[in-house]
Amino acid sequence: MKYRKLGSTNLDVSVIGMGTWQFGGEWGKDFTRNDVDAIIGTAKNAGINLIDTAECYGDHLSESLIGNSIQDERDKWIVATKFGHHYHGFMERTRHYDPEDVVRQLDLSLQSLKTDYIDLYQMHSSKNDEFMTEGIWEELLRQKEKGKIRHIGLSISGNNNIYQTNLAAEVGAESIQVVYNRIDRIPEKKVLPKCKELNLGVLARVPLASGLLSGKYQPGHIFTGTNVRATRDQDKINRELEEVEKIKREEVPEGTSMAVWALAWCLKNPIVTSVIPGCKNPEQVLSNASAADLSL
Secondary structure, three states: OOEEEOOOOOOEEEOEOEEOHHHHOOOOOOOOHHHHHHHHHHHHHOOOOEEEOOOOOOOOHHHHHHHHHHHHHHHHOEEEEEEOEEEOOOOOEEEOOOHHHHHHHHHHHHHHHOOOOEEEEEEEOOOHHHHOOOOHHHHHHHHHHOOOEEEEEEEOOOOOOHHHHHHHHHHOEEEEEEEOEOOEOHHHOOHHHHHHHHOOEEEEEOOOOOOHHHOOOOOOOOOOOOOHHHHOOHHHHHHHHHHHHHHHHHOOOOOOOHHHHHHHHHHOOOOOOEEOOOOOOHHHHHHHHHHHHHOO
């Protein structure tokens, strides 16, 4: 495993992190505590130290599963979670950025994660007017002074959101989480250069394009059932799968899996601190971790 400094923080994070939206039950699988223990144990053995979760991956469900798994080795992990939403069922959320509610969310996250501090607390996909909610940044800094939060970050919605990126350092944020992958390179235009200028850490989410860059799906594949991809526009998915086929033919080296190549591709950009792919089993964790060697 390789490690990079997360922006101006003192956190050395593994270049391969672990996204955990799947633990909330919206990826078509319900995860047991044993499932999560096996996945996190494998990640630890592979040198992964960054776990990214959120308040609304289930109703703090992902956080609870993670908390159960890491509570005896909390100091071995860099835990990132988020605030701003309440979960109300499959793909249903309400938005909450009022400072008092954010503190309640924070306390619920701490309780769920079975910890007394969060390494990276990220504003979750706010609109620009929500980003400027009166008192929110002052309250987060107070929570940081209390030791509940070590560092503040932004998980921006819209990977061209230069407005929030420009203001990140001003509000006390030290990292940006953004959708970035081989078929969605929009952040290269404005967001990533600004992150470099402001010395912001960058967590690349959806690095496998919601599985489209895994190499498992052919053009024409239809996603159905209780799977988040089933909610997306199927015509757009098909166009992206056709692009993926071209990338596979022209860019992926022979003998290298497309998924591993796609993660390493993100990390070839030195502005990216870490990629945070999801995983459904220990085997996928090991596959993801192997991309660290290709990222040199």
